[in-house]
Amino acid sequence: MDIIIASFLEDSIVPKFNYWIYVILMMIGLYAMITKNNLIKKLIGMAIFQTAIILLYVSVGVKADANIPIISHHGEKDHVEHAQNENLDSASEASSHHGSKKEHHVIDKNKFANPLPHVLMLTAIVVGVSTLGLALAISQKVHGSFGTLEEDEILDQLRPGGYD
């Protein structure tokens, strides 16, 4: 029975569970941006929305048994042995590539996570914090001229018949 539950988890919950949570986080952020009354709360919702998108992007580059995308020279012996085994399997190729075998060992691309989404999202995070700072500056300016951060009170003051 335990095995059945475990296999059910592994087969149907685990492969998609992350995506469900990302969608839930994104919807929490969207709901906060639409309905929250306070400007700071709206900005927190915007940041949550943004992190959900970044999570989706980074998780696209995940491989099941991959390492971090930094080539380590400590495990060089393993790589060389791996390359030699491959070359033993195909002896004709080994003889043709004999000269260049020592210079660079074979890099298995399934051993490393995909670096491209990491690069794109790394810059997106730093740009995200600078735009968050700009938004906070504008909300400080709003507080300076209206005395409040609540959206409905600002709208009351902006209305033609409002108390101002």
Next chain:
Amino acid sequence: MIWQFDIIILIFLVVTAVIALRVKDLLGASMVFGIYSFLICLLWAEMGAVDVAFTEAAVGAGVSTVIMIATVFSTTRRSKD
């Protein structure tokens, strides 16, 4: 990756996101948002995106929490929702 660890962090992420949006005190909301950033940083380190995790630890949990608290101190702590 370890999927049990993954699921625990993801559930905590949703919980902290909801708390950060429901707390009426804006200072508390900013602090909970810092916790959210740290959990996301853990998640990225666990996915193998070490550079992204490092950036998030420095930017999301450090600087963005600080500038949010600076704004809360120079405006108001009170929030109606």
Next chain:
Amino acid sequence: MKFFGLLSVIIVGFLLLSATKDFPNWGDEDSPANSGPVSSFYIEKTEEKTKVPNMVTAVLADYRGYDTMFETVVIFIAGIGIIAVLRTYGSNESIPKNQVGDEGAGLLARMTCSLILPFIQLFALYVVAHGHHSPGGGFQGGVMLGASYILLALAYGLARAKSCFSEKRTLVFAALGIFIYVGWGVLCLVMGSEFLNYSALDSILPGGVEMARSHSMLAVEIGVALTVTAIMFSMFSNLSTKGRLDKGL
């Protein structure tokens, strides 16, 4: 408003949830993003062509140099925008009561900060310089260096931090970072190659074409770090004082 917000969130959420079943499985090695030629090229050829073990740094600073350059420009523009929105010169209004004076934090916090600040800054410089071999790079090191000045401002007051890193110096550093980045690209043009094609610099940098690319990445990361440091500190100092730059948090 709440009802319509909830309704639209539920509809969009349902659509997105039903779209997740078309996604590749978690950790799928053969998904289109992972098996495409671009990322395979980055993983297999980066170390051979640039001698940089950290692929993220290599792709960030070399293969996608344009992207990083304009992201840095976006950060610069956001910092200038904060100054344009908030900064006020001249007459000081009365300072609100919830802001403490300029004496900073208590004795214990000050002593701790003075002990750990040099190490934070040293580690930030290490992160910038060692980003080729370990996680790190210009963005992370720059943010950490900016955070060290923010810590100085929190512990000793903003006046002390401004005596190290004045507003004018902040703006000069922010512009200098972008100038280093773009100037390095123009240097490649002068050497007779494309903009930001670092392999043209092997005649003036030691160690052959691969090491020229590696060293150029370091120069570019230093430019990014300068801009990010300056903008992070300027952002904090403007936001915590409402643009008056007199009394900090």
